[in-house]
Amino acid sequence: MNKIHVTTTVNGDPVEYLCEPQETLLDVLRNQLRLTGAKEGCGTGDCGACSVTLNGRLVCSCLVLAAEAGGQEVATVEGIADGDNLHILQKKILEHAALQCGVCTPGILVAAKALLEKHPDPTEVEARYWLAGNLCRCTGYDKIITAVMDAAAEMRGA
């Protein structure tokens, strides 16, 4: 088995790993780096539960090969809070009870953060379309969208 040596950064920390050519970034994050915040809901890029950013760009980590992450900046849900200080999005998701089972929540947070970094003042429709790649089966999205819009407003004001 020929493994590939990869050097990258995850949530700002330097990371090295050996991966098989077919292994996905999600596999390595979860199984080697033990960052299990990203979830495998489908493995085919349809559910968004494995969302991470690669150099700031929102991707499904199940569709990225682990070898492709070399030399890039990977950001996962584990890096959203600043130490003990929750990000505004995390606070708003909690305040608005915008999670039930919580398994889609890491992906939603990563995707919503990417949205607000690019579009600090989205309309509700824009937020809904941006998050259309993140399936949630529990909430009907209502409280998630409310939380994201509330976070956006607070971040603009901050």
Place this chain on the structure above:
Amino acid sequence: MVKVTIWGSLRAATDGAAEVEVEAQNFKQVMSELERNYPGLQAQIAAGASLAIDGKIYREAWFTPVYPDSEVVLMPFMVGG
């Protein structure tokens, strides 16, 4: 005696009767008497059955009392999602 309503698909076991009378003071006695008087009900009761007593559904509550004027309805053992 307590009147027990039997749901449609079980009436083959009660000679077509929609309502039967049993001598019982509680849930368990209702079930035992039904099984004794109508052996055709045994399979269903063994597989699971509930009783609605005065509008409340009891799934396995042997000592819940029933009175002569109680409304008692035999129902399937029900589960939710």
Place this chain on the structure above:
Amino acid sequence: MALDTEKREFKIIGTRPLRPDGIDKVTGRALYGADMVAPGMLEGKILRSPHAHARIVSIDASAALALQGVKAVVTASDFSEAKGELMQNILENCMAQDKALYHGHAVAAVAATSETIAKQALKLIKVDYEVLPHVTEIEDAVKPDAPVLRPDRRAKGAPEGTPANITNLSNFGHGDLEAGFAKADLIIERSFRTESTHQGYIEPHACLASMGPDGKADLWCCTQGHYAVRDMCASFLGMSLSQLRVTASEIGGGFGGKTVVFIEPVALALSRKAGKPVKMAMTREEVFKASGPTPSSLADIKIGMTKGGKITAAHAKLRFQGGAFPSGTIDLGAMCAFAAYDLEAVRAEGFNVMTNRPREAAYRAPGAPIGVYPVEALIDELCIELGLDPLDVRLLNAADKGTKSSYGPTFEAIGLKATLEAAKAHRHYNTPLGPNQGRGVSCGFWFNFGGSTSVSMSVNDDGTVAVTEGNPDIGGSRASVGMMAAEELGIPYENIRTIVADTNSIGFNDPTHGSRVTFSVGLATIEAARDAIKKMCTRVAKIWDIDPDAVMWEDGHARPAGENAGNYEPMSLAEIAAIASKTGGPIAGHYEVNADSAGVSFGVHLADIEVDPETGFSTVLRYTVFQDAGKAIHPAYVEGQMQGGAAQGIGWAMNEEYIYGKDGLLQNAGFLDYRIPVASDLPPIEAVILEIPNPGHPYGVRGVGETAIVPPLAAVSNAVSRAIGKRMRALPMSPPKILKVIKG
């Protein structure tokens, strides 16, 4: 039971505190089924049938076992014989025996040192299949010459000539139908169809099993009920219950689909054979192919109505397809179909039919959406024909306290009329519609259940309290349980930590299903708190040297009561706890109960939908849910249940369906082709909570989890039908299907 709602003001109940597991869930720390590891762990994978129906002539695993890294292979022969028909069916669904009964049915499983090797090993297992004719649709499965799945499973007591695939006969109702129809001014009879849908939880089934050479085992898994998992797995592996400890992980959605086992006994069998821990996780494709969808259905509904809108008689003939095994969901569908109405003559009858599809599993109010949809759709058609307002007609016929329900018992106090009146008065119902828009109305009903429940709580020395319960928290129940404990004890919510314990740590608990948790666990929590309070009052009575009955509990303090009032300084829970070892030892409360009196639940939904007449594409413009929650403990999570149930029902109505080809194979086993609603598909969903207290719970709680999935099917269908001016009578109403009706 006396209603506390009538005699006290709540301090915590009805507020919206943060959930205690929230920070773990927004930071990625929470551990779900697939997030656990163990030293020396193997990866398990399942070989599944590529055929819809086939006899398994032989299985040769020698080449797989010879592959380096492969540690065990199991087949049906590695399991014990299950007791009783239901358990036998669940076991056979986990692992095929002499026949593969559907596309994706598990046939063998392998454990290896890596997932890659396990996948290679699956390819090396040689299964000799004798392919049999298959059947996947209701119409075909009831034909006299249909392929028969299991001749011995035909409904017992079925009349001579009943087709062999028919399993569960159902028949509920009362009154004289003929006389009822004779009184009608208008009788309409229509046929409806619904397709199988999947619960669609985002987390696939996953577990980690570890059995030692002494036969003791631990199982970590995502489930709605770890005690049920323990009981089923122990039975299938021939273990005693005390030898198997099951811990429920955080659960990524279940909706009924995680009340039964699929991979858990297989992982245990592999671990037993390999002597190492085995982790298994389903792929999404496996979830669709082999975990439970709902039944599909055909329905013939006949309703008679007077000119004034009074229903004179109602008759439903339902046929459910519940996959390759018998299914009692038809009973629930038949019982719920007409439950919202006060009817003199009503009958709902039907049967279940077996097909070469996966075994049906419970999905939120199982059977109710399928039973209620055609009834609510036909009532809407009657309203249009007679020129009547759909809410007025429902109000006129609504069941109320004292109504003999369509399934037998007489209703106690129920909230249907109040819910309908709230819908009628709401601004949504009185907002004008634009062109190509329609407004749909539907009622929904669910029983709600209680069940076996155990709760214990320890009063810590510092005055905080540890609450231990045994029901996996799917939607915020740790919060509502903690709130009820805090309310009853009179201490701050923040001073309570609620955990969901493993099967060894607390008594039995029925699964998190049937909308039972806030009701039953809440009831047991309140009683456990009262038990602890009684003990604390007894201690304080000793300290004060007065009669225990002369000590009362108020606001988190023991206070002297009656003639002693004012004679002693009240003692707080923290003060009592701090000296517990001196006054007799640790203080704890517990309560175990098989809770009844859950109280039935009704909901009314309003849907506004616009249909593009060129393409058949429909857009949900506005959606409002009205539901009786009894007392809402944490209103935000009650709203969440109402909104989430509505969204699932909208998906069921508009897009979701299992599609089988003529080859009997599932065509759309993935989220791309099985489309659940995404954020941009839905409008805001307004949730209007009505609080008609349930007399069977000390705080008046009613289950709320399931009812909200019942009304959307007809609410959406009625809205689309009104928008296009023609009746839709089949789900899902995807754009091509709507277009066909528009053009037809």
